Amino acid sequence: MEIIGKPVKDMYGTSMGKVIGTITDIDGSIQTVGIDCGPQGLQQIPYDQLVTQGDVVIFIPKWRLESQRLLREKGLTLRRLKALMDIVSENDEMRDDAAIINDKYKSQLITFEEAEKEINSKLETRLGELDEQMKAVKMLVFDAKVQFKSNEISESVFESVKTQTTDLIEHITHEQAEISNVQRRIADLNMEVQQTLEAPPKHLQDSAVSYLDVQSDVESKLPEAPSQVPIPEPPQPQQEPETTVPIPEPPQQVTAQTTETTSEPTQEQPSEQPDWLTRMEAQ
Numbered sequence: 094m095e096i097i098g099k100p101v102k103d104m105y106g107t108s109m110g111k112v113i114g115t116i117t118d119i120d121g122s123i124q125t126v127g128i129d130c131g132p133q134g135l136q137q138i139p140y141d142q143l144v145t146q147g148d149v150v151i152f153i154p155k156w157r158l159e160s161q162r163l164l165r166e167k168g169l170t171l172r173r174l175k176a177l178m179d180i181v182s183e184n185d186e187m188r189d190d191a192a193i194i195n196d197k198y199k200s201q202l203i204t205f206e207e208a209e210k211e212i213n214s215k216l217e218t219r220l221g222e223l224d225e226q227m228k229a230v231k232m233l234v235f236d237a238k239v240q241f242k243s244n245e246i247s248e249s250v251f252e253s254v255k256t257q258t259t260d261l262i263e264h265i266t267h268e269q270a271e272i273s274n275v276q277r278r279i280a281d282l283n284m285e286v287q288q289t290l291e292a293p294p295k296h297l298q299d300s301a302v303s304y305l306d307v308q309s310d311v312e313s314k315l316p317e318a319p320s321q322v323p324i325p326e327p328p329q330p331q332q333e334p335e336t337t338v339p340i341p342e343p344p345q346q347v348t349a350q351t352t353e354t355t356s357e358p359t360q361e362q363p364s365e366q367p368d369w370l371t372r373m374e375a376q
Contacts, residue, residue: 096143101128101150105264109152110136126150156215160275163212164282167205171286174198178289202286209279216272223265223272230265234258 101109110130115123116137123140130136142158144151177198181191234255241251 096126096145096150099145099148099150101138101143101152103152103264104154104157105267107261107264112150115140154219156212156219156272157275159208160212160216160279163205163208164275164278167202167209167282167286170198170201170205171282171289174202175289199290202290209283213276213279216276220269220272223269227262227265230258230261 110128114127116125125137237254240246
């Protein structure tokens with residue numbers, strides 16, 4: 094076997110052990126691979142979780158294989174269902190022939206729900222394990238710092254601890270990010286499936302659109318409302334010109350000054366004496 098004796102590492106470069114043997118089926122295919130993990134002893138790893146890359150065997154976690162399989166199969170089923178719906182919308186005569194295949198794809202999408210729940214549960218469990226590992230690593234670094242401050246260990250030893258733990262922290266962070274990405278892809282695909290199953294058939298949408306277009310054409314061809322004719326205003330009655338009535342002036346009060354003024358012209362012009370006065374003077 095080509096993998097016998099090769100070192101085994103995880104996807105993030107952490108050493109796991111060395112391949113020491115395999116277990117095969119009756120047809121000669123490899124079922125599991127025995128890995129010497131040191132203090133943890135012999136670990137039997139399924140062969141489909143191992144990938145040979147040069148002189149190293151890479152271990153792939155089970156949650157990653159299962160999630161990739163789910164995304165691949167569910168995505169393919171969804172694409173086929175969409176293609177079938179497009180074919181039926183283009184040729185309505187094939188509706189009866191496509192009904193059986195349509196039900197098959199829909200039932201297949203429903204069966205993925207159980208597998209999706211199991212995978213999500215495993216992903217949450219793995220995230221919990223990674224959180225505990227991160228806490229343990231940070232506690233180890235913090236304790237080393239306390240030992241360095243209390244002069245129990247030298248600075249070089251403390252720096253070595255930081256270097257070793259930094260690599261492990263990066264591996265944990267990468268795996269957490271990958272799990273979060275898988276969860277997001279599963280959620281997006283599930284939402285796309287729900288929208289596809291709940292969407293009305295395309296031929297109904299086309300019928301509705303054509304009906305609305307006809308209605309809009311009919312509305313656009315309606316006669317326009319007659320424009321408003323201006324109503325003439327009633328003739329205003331002609332107003333007769335107002336006659337100005339002279340207002341009498343109030344009588345002036347007779348005063349002494351007024352008397353003198355009126356008597357002045359009498360003095361200037363001699364007045365004729367009446368006849369009876371002349372006769373009296375003559376006597």
